[in-house]
Amino acid sequence: MPSIAENLTLIRTNINQSINARKGGHQAVMLLAVSKAQTSNLVREAYAAGQTCFGENYLQEAINKQAELNDLKIEWHFIGPIQSNKTQSIAQHFEWVHGVDRLKIAQRLNDARAHQTPLQICLQVNISGEESKSGVNPEELITLAQEVTKLPHIKLRGLMAIPEPTEDPTIQRSQFIKMRTLLEQLNQLGHQLDTLSIGMSNDYMVAIEEGATIVRVGSAIFGARPSKH
Ligand SMILES: *Cc1c(COP(=O)(O)O)cnc(C)c1O
Numbered sequence: 715m716p717s718i719a720e721n722l723t724l725i726r727t728n729i730n731q732s733i734n735a736r737k738g739g740h741q742a743v744m745l746l747a748v749s750k751a752q753t754s755n756l757v758r759e760a761y762a763a764g765q766t767c768f769g770e771n772y773l774q775e776a777i778n779k780q781a782e783l784n785d786l787k788i789e790w791h792f793i794g795p796i797q798s799n800k801t802q803s804i805a806q807h808f809e810w811v812h813g814v815d816r817l818k819i820a821q822r823l824n825d826a827r828a829h830q831t832p833l834q835i836c837l838q839v840n841i842s843g844e845e846s847k848s849g850v851n852p853e854e855l856i857t858l859a860q861e862v863t864k865l866p867h868i869k870l871r872g873l874m875a876i877p878e879p880t881e882d883p884t885i886q887r888s889q890f891i892k893m894r895t896l897l898e899q900l901n902q903l904g905h906q907l908d909t910l911s912i913g914m915s916n917d918y919m920v921a922i923e924e925g926a927t928i929v930r931v932g933s934a935i936f937g938a939r940p941s942k943h
Pocket of ligand 1: 748750771793794876914915916930931932933934
């Protein structure tokens with residue numbers, strides 16, 4: 715089995731290739747290592763291989779890991795679903811929050827962040843229109859973005875999506891193009907958004923070709939997640 719360092723090297727090479735294959739600009743891409751269900755020691759191993767940004771889905775698990783790794787200069791991103799009673803703690807423990815899809819959540823994160831630098835957030839869009847999925851519907855996105863932009867302790871950076879899983883690159887690509895189009899629409903309305911958080915282990919290269927600026931990669935770095943979680 716390849717090591718975490720070897721996986722990271724391969725992924726970085728792939729990322730650079732995909733940036734070069736982009737039609738549009740060659741804007742840099744942040745590799746976010748998704749460490750949910752992985753141990754602190756594995757995070758440490760990835761950090762030793764040069765990885766500094768990590769994404770977590772579960773608050774308590776993340777807080778435990780942060781305590782065990784507080785000697786490292788890690789930038790922590792919260793990428794899981796956000797319960798409103800957890801907003802205070804999320805705002806205090808993370809630099810970025812990717813899954814904001816309601817004004818109420820944004821307001822609560824904003825209020826909890828008053829004494830720190832602004833929280834970097836992405837609005838999660840339900841791009842495949844699945845009933846069960848979290849994320850704001852594309853039709854409601856413009857209004858939500860306008861309201862969130864008014865909050866002083868939040869910096870709206872862009873959009874995030876978790877598209878319906880598919881191995882079909884044509885479908886993958888069409889979802890990413892939809893996301894890029896939504897971002898462009900918001901910027902035409904005067905927003906200054908620079909972030910598209912799309913792409914995971916099985917589709918990050920396609921995502922980058924279509925404009926991803928953050929890819930959230932878990933299993934391609936750490937291997938399959940331990941099944942019991
Ligand atoms: C788990 C997770 C990922 C990483 O998924 P992989 O397929 O392991 O790369 C990315 N984003 C979110 C929101 C996740 O929950």
